[in-house]
Every structure is written in C-alpha cells, then in structure tokens.
Amino acid sequence: xxxxxxxxxxxxxxxxREFLLLYMMAAPIILAIIFKMFIPSANSAALxxxxxxxxxxxxxxxxxxxxxxxxxxxxxxxxLEKRVRGTDDIAGIIKAQNGSYQIVLEGxxxxxxxxxxxxxxxxxxxxxxxxxxxxxxxxxxxxxxxARVGAASLILTTLILAGAVIGFNMIEEKEGKTLSALSVxxxxxxxxxxGKSMIGILLPLVIVYVILWLLDxxxxxxxxxxxxxxxxxxxxxxxxxxxxVFSSNQISGIANMKILLLPLSASVIGALMLxxxxxxxxxxxxxxxxxxxxxxxxxxTMTWGQIGYYGLWILGLTFGMFLLLRxxxxxxxx
Amino acid sequence: MFQRYGGLLTKDIVTAFRNYFFLIVLGVALLFVGLxxxxxxxxxxxxxxxxxxxxxxxxxxSVIDEAILQSQEKHSKIQRVEAIExxxxxxxxxxxxxxxxxKEENNQPHIxxxxxxxxxxxxxxxxxxxxxxxxxxxxxxxxEIERIFLNKDIEVERIPFNLGMIPIFIVMESMLLxxxxxxxxVFMEKDEGTIRAYLVSPGKIPEYLMAKITLMVLLGCIxxxxxxxxxxxxxxxxxxxxxxxxxxxxxxxxxGLILASFFQNISQASIWIIVIGIVLSLPFMSYYMPxxxxxxxxxxPTYSLLFTARxxxxxxxxxxxxxxxxxxxxxxxxxxxMAAVAAYRFSVKRD
Numbered sequence: 218x219x220x221x222x223x224x225x226x227x228x229x230x231x232x233x234r235e236f237l238l239l240y241m242m243a244a245p246i247i248l249a250i251i252f253k254m255f256i257p258s259a260n261s262a263a264l265x266x267x268x269x270x271x272x273x274x275x276x277x278x279x280x281x282x283x284x285x286x287x288x289x290x291x292x293x294x295x296x297l298e299k300r301v302r303g304t305d306d307i308a309g310i311i312k313a314q315n316g317s318y319q320i321v322l323e324g325x326x327x328x329x330x331x332x333x334x335x336x337x338x339x340x341x342x343x344x345x346x347x348x349x350x351x352x353x354x355x356x357x358x359x360x361x362x363x364a365r366v367g368a369a370s371l372i373l374t375t376l377i378l379a380g381a382v383i384g385f386n387m388i389e390e391k392e393g394k395t396l397s398a399l400s401v402x403x404x405x406x407x408x409x410x411x412g413k414s415m416i417g418i419l420l421p422l423v424i425v426y427v428i429l430w431l432l433d434x435x436x437x438x439x440x441x442x443x444x445x446x447x448x449x450x451x452x453x454x455x456x457x458x459x460x461x462v463f464s465s466n467q468i469s470g471i472a473n474m475k476i477l478l479l480p481l482s483a484s485v486i487g488a489l490m491l492x493x494x495x496x497x498x499x500x501x502x503x504x505x506x507x508x509x510x511x512x513x514x515x516x517x518t519m520t521w522g523q524i525g526y527y528g529l530w531i532l533g534l535t536f537g538m539f540l541l542l543r544x545x546x547x548x549x550x551x
Numbered sequence: 552m553f554q555r556y557g558g559l560l561t562k563d564i565v566t567a568f569r570n571y572f573f574l575i576v577l578g579v580a581l582l583f584v585g586l587x588x589x590x591x592x593x594x595x596x597x598x599x600x601x602x603x604x605x606x607x608x609x610x611x612x613s614v615i616d617e618a619i620l621q622s623q624e625k626h627s628k629i630q631r632v633e634a635i636e637x638x639x640x641x642x643x644x645x646x647x648x649x650x651x652x653x654k655e656e657n658n659q660p661h662i663x664x665x666x667x668x669x670x671x672x673x674x675x676x677x678x679x680x681x682x683x684x685x686x687x688x689x690x691x692x693x694x695e696i697e698r699i700f701l702n703k704d705i706e707v708e709r710i711p712f713n714l715g716m717i718p719i720f721i722v723m724e725s726m727l728l729x730x731x732x733x734x735x736x737v738f739m740e741k742d743e744g745t746i747r748a749y750l751v752s753p754g755k756i757p758e759y760l761m762a763k764i765t766l767m768v769l770l771g772c773i774x775x776x777x778x779x780x781x782x783x784x785x786x787x788x789x790x791x792x793x794x795x796x797x798x799x800x801x802x803x804x805x806x807g808l809i810l811a812s813f814f815q816n817i818s819q820a821s822i823w824i825i826v827i828g829i830v831l832s833l834p835f836m837s838y839y840m841p842x843x844x845x846x847x848x849x850x851x852p853t854y855s856l857l858f859t860a861r862x863x864x865x866x867x868x869x870x871x872x873x874x875x876x877x878x879x880x881x882x883x884x885x886x887x888x889m890a891a892v893a894a895y896r897f898s899v900k901r902d
Binding site: 236262263286322360382475476490 | 566567570571572575578579582595611639642643646647656657659660661662663664665666667668669670671672673674675676677678679680681682683684686687690691693694696697698699700701702728731732734735736738739742815816817818819821822823824825826828829830833836837840841842843844845847848849854855858867868869871872
C-alpha cells in the first residue's frame with residue numbers, strides 16, 4: 218500500500234503543479250453552471266408566436282395566444298415575415314383587412330407549430346360553447362426530466378473526464394519510458410494501476426456532490442450517491458486504461474478517446490430513446506448502468522437492491538474488460 | 552512558401568496515416584452509415600404514453616369514444632385501464648406518460664388530465680386545447696383558418712427520423728473532428744521540439760498551421776462524403792455540402808488550435824476539449840424542438856451549422872441561413888486564423 222500511496226502522491230503533486238487538478242475540478246463545475254442557466258429555458262419551452270402591432274392591439278387575441286406560448290410583437294408584416302423566416306420555428310398570426318385571422322408560416326415548421334395556432338384561433342373565434350369541462354391535476358413530480366437527465370449525464374462526464382486524464386497521464390509515462398523503469402522495481406502491476414487511478418477515483422467523489430448542490434438536487438440520498446460514484450469509478454479507471462493501452466502516443470490517444478466517447482454517449486441516448494426491450498443492445502456498456510443508477514437516485518426511486526444490481530453489472534463489465542485486455546495491458550506497460 | 556506548405560502537408564498526412572486517423576474517420580463514418588441505414592428507425596415517437604379511464608355513458612359517449620379510437624390508430628401508446636388507481640401506478644413506472652379520466656359532472660362530460668407535475672402552464676393549456684379542438688371538430692362546424700406559406704415553391708416533406716440525424720453527424724463528426732484531433736498533432740510536435748526546430752528553418756508559423764488545417768479539412772470531407780453518399784445517395788447538393796464542411800472544418804480546426812495554444816500538454820487540453828464538445832452539443836435540443844431557441848443557444852456556433860446542414864441536405868427554400876452561416880464562417884476563419892498565428896507566435900516565444 219505504501220507504493221500505491223507514493224504513486225498517488227507523485228501524481229497528485231504533478232497534477233497540482235500542472236493545474237490539472239484545478240481543471241478537473243473546475244470543468245464539471247463550469248458545465249454545471251452553464252447547465253443550470255439552460256434548465257429554466259428548457260423547462261419553460263413552449264411554442265413561439267409572432268403578431269403584428271395591429272393584431273396585438275386586440276388584447277383579447279393577444280392574451281389568448283399568450284396562454285399557449287411566448288408572443289413577440291412586430292411593427293408590420295415585413296418585420297413579422299423576416300422573423301418567421303428565421304432559423305427557429307415561430308408561427309405568425311395576423312389580422313387581414315377583412316377582419317379574418319391568418320397564420321403565416323415558412324413551410325418547414327414542425328407539426329405542432331403548424332396546427333396549434335389554428336386550434337388557438339378556432340377556440341378564440343368559436344361562438345358556441347363546448348358542452349363539457351376540463352381540469353388538470355398532477356402527481357407532484359416537479360423535478361424536470363431535463364434537469365434530471367442533464368445532472369446524471371454531467372456526473373458521467375465527470376467520471377469520463379477523470380478517465381481521460383488518467384489515460385493521458387499514462388501515455389506520458391509510456392512516452393517518458395517511466396514504465397519500463399518501474400518494471401524493474403519491486404512494484405507490482407496492480408499497485409501501479411491502483412496508484413495511477415486514485416485521483417480519478419477520489420476526485421469525482423467530491424465533484425458529484427458539488428454538481429448536485431449546484432443543480433438544486435441536494436435532496437438526494439447522499440449515501441446512495443457515494444456508493445454509485447464509488448462503483449462507477451470502475452468506469453473512470455477503465456476509460457483511462459483503454460485510452461492508454463491502445464495508444465502509443467498522444468495523437469492516437471486523442472483519436473482513441475474520440476472513439477470511446479461514441480459508445481459512452483450511445484448508452485445515454487439508448488437509455489432515453491430505446492424501448493425497454495431494445496435497451497438490451499446497450500447492456501454491455503457500463504455507462505448505461507451508471508446512468509440508470511444516477512437517474513434513479515435523482516428521481517428518488519432507487520433502492521439499495523437496485524444499486525447492488527447495477528453495481529454488479531458495472532463492476533462485472535469493467536472486470537471482464539480488464540480480463541479481456543490483460544495481455545495487452547501487460548505488453549503495453551512493460 | 553507553397554513548396555514548404557506542400558512539404559508540411561505531406562508530413563502531416565503521413566503522421567495522420569501512421570496514427571490511423573484516416574482509418575478512424577472512415578470507420579466512424581461507416582458506423583454512422585450503419586446506424587442510419589439499419590438501426591435508427593425511420594419513425595421514432597417520443598410522444599408520452601396515455602393511460603385513460605372512462606366512467607361516462609352520457610349523450611356524448613360515442614363522440615368521445617370515436618376521438619379516442621382515432622387517436623389510438625395514430626398513436627399506439629394510448630391504453631385503457633380498468634381503475635383510476637392504475638393510471639397513477641402506470642405513470643409512476645413510466646415518466647414519459649400522462650393520464651386521462653373521463654367522467655360525468657353536472658350532467659355533462661368532464662375530462663381530467665393527470666400530469667407528472669413538471670409540465671409548464673403553457674403546455675398544460677395546449678393539452679386541453681388540442682382535446683377541445685378534436686372534440687369540437689366532431690360536434691360543431693369546423694372554422695377554417697387561412698394559412699400563408701412563405702416558401703410556396705417547395706413542397707416540404709417530413710424528414711424521416713434516421714435521415715434527420717445526418718446533419719448532426721456531419722456537424723459533430725465531419726466538421727468538429729478537427730477540433731479534437733488538431734490539438735493532438737500540435738502537442739506531439741511540441742513535445743518532440745519539432746516547432747522550435749522548424750522555426751529556425753525559413754519556415755513560418757502561418758504555413759505550419761495551414762498544413763494542419765488542410766489535413767483536418769481533408770479528413771472532414773472524407774467523413775462527410777462517405778456518410779452522405781451511403782445514406783442519401785446522389786440526389787444531394789454535394790457542392791453546397793462540401794463547401795459547408797470545408798468552412799466548418801477550417802473553423803473547428805482554428806478553434807482547436809487556439810484552445811491548444813493555452814495549454815502545456817494534451818492532458819490539460821483534453822479536459823477543455825471534452826467540456827467545449829459538450830457545450831457545442833446543447834443546440835441538439837433546438838434541432839429536435841425548433842421552437843425551443845433561447846438566445847444563448849442560438850449563439851453557440853453548432854446551432855446555425857446544424858440548421859444550415861439540414862437546409863443543404865433537405866432544402867425547404869430558406870436559403871438565407873446558408874448564406875449567413877457561410878459568411879459568418881468566412882469572417883471567423885479569417886480573424887481566427889490570424890489570432891491562431893498570433894497565439895502560436897506568442898506561445899513559441901513563451902516556451
């Protein structure tokens with residue numbers, strides 16, 4: 218253990234000297250702050266409408282449209298047309314000279330932007346009341362899915378960032394022939410692996426809580442977060458070793474990192490977009506289980522049994538990959 | 552100068568070839584082709600599942616039944632439950648869902664929607680509105696509203712979900728690969744002292760950077776041509792697409808160069824490469840939900856690039872975005888290139 222500690226201390230001091238530790242801490246926090254700014258606009262996302270000044274004078278129609286989306290007022294038809302031709306989807310609503318309402322569209326808008334303005338106008342113009350009533354109640358899950366999914370993805374990003382740093386550190390060691398020198402010392406390979414992985418394991422344990430606090434998710438079960446982060450640090454170590462084992466220099470390192478990011482992002486997309494029966498295609502990705510774990514913790518629906526189950530998948534897959542690559546790791550680090 | 556540039560470019564191509572850059576770019580493009588053609592479905596509905604319970608047998612029963620039946624034909628995730636409690640139970644296990652209870656109140660039907668709780672006010676109003684509109688169209692004479700289409704000449708077809716992802720691949724892979732890869736080339740040469748050795752020769756920084764940018768453009772074009780030709784075939788504006796990929800790749804490579812100039816090694820830079828990569832992916836949400844376009848998302852360069860790539864591959868007649876984006880990229884490329892040259896001159900002096 219003394220040797221593991223020595224490697225960790227050596228890495229820590231070089232990381233502090235090269236500002237690496239600072240960057241690793243600052244990067245996820247900056248991302249969390251950017252994401253925090255993004256959440257309110259994503260949560261309040263609604264349709265956009267543009268009306269001309271003449272139409273906006275009629276407070277009845279203006280207020281009605283405002284109930285369904287954000288309304289922008291333009292001086293005349295030319296300005297309104299220019300806005301409708303913009304990149305995003307926005308439906309123009311104008312009052313023609315004969316008093317009827319018209320909807321101005323570019324033509325490439327999504328289905329909702331095309332049909333909902335019609336519904337609004339029909340409802341507004343309809344003189345005959347509908348012989349039925351409507352109401353809405355909710356189950357009280359006020360946590361936005363965007364915030365939840367974003368936070369879980371951000372935690373995964375933190376783990377992956379730490380993995381990338383471990384990987385590039387090791388490539389530098391390979392290039393500097395430090396590894397060959399270490400192989401003639403009494404240090405065992407697992408001691409080296411553990412020592413090099415320590416920063417990647419310990420740092421996310423702190424950062425994850427900062428992220429959750431910044432995103433107003435401090436209600437989560439902290440012990441579960443700790444357990445899931447500790448288990449998921451297997452991902453960090455695996456990411457670092459995959460980058461370094463397959464890369465003889467920094468160029469191939471960055472190319473390999475780029476390739477590794479593909480299945481990692483696929484796991485999040487798979488968990489969100491695929492039906493439960495299709496998700497079997499992403500079971501082989503430890504990041505998939507990690508994402509499910511953090512998502513469940515943030516939802517407050519996670520049980521310790523589930524953490525154990527997801528943890529078995531993550532650790533099993535990580536261990537399996539290490540076993541699969543053990544000869545490659547031996548060759549690569551000697 | 553051109554001879555030196557040619558020499559540098561050949562050296563960079565050889566380095567990239569030896570480090571499997573061409574193979575990786577081609578492999579990733581073919582992976583996307585496979586995903587687009589065989590795995591990603593043409594239709595993908597992210598509409599919420601609806602669980603409904605009916606306890607109404609009044610005069611409007613047939614109208615309501617018919618409306619639900621027709622919705623079920625269009626949207627397979629509408630499911631009737633036997634008890635009100637089952638709605639909440641199902642909704643708790645499927646967060647992308649809502650409930651509906653139809654019962655009688657004051658001698659008329661009452662429709663109660665049950666939502667998760669995170670849905671905003673405008674969305675709630677829209678939900679009631681669409682139900683009302685559907686039922687009203689069955690009970691009253693439909694009021695016709697005139698629609699004016701600004702792009703009358705082009706018939707806009709709905710883009711299948713799998714093909715709609717190609718602009719994302721083009722922007723995130725073909726154009727932005729230079730942002731990721733160019734830093735690695737620079738740091739390797741920094742470590743080997745190549746830049747210092749090069750600068751004592753008659754060679755200059757501008758041609759040194761230009762050669763690297765050209766390599767990234769070449770890789771970007773290979774990626775884009777592979778991807779588009781094997782998914783969309785021949786009926787695409789290849790000239791427009793390549794022009795955008797060239798301009799976008801230059802911009803991404805310049806961005807990568809400028810970023811790399813701030814750091815001493817690839818470990819430091821890789822953190823910020825990933826962070827910026829994530830920020831650049833934020834406009835995906837707007838791409839899938841075009842009415843969601845906050846100002847700060849519009850300021851992220853990938854926002855315009857995504858919609859421009861879509862307009863080139865699936866034209867809708869809104870050519871303005873292509874001209875504006877191209878102009879913006881050209882201006883950025885000129886200023887960015889000068890900034891990159893200045894940054895490298897400074898960084899060589901500093902080191």
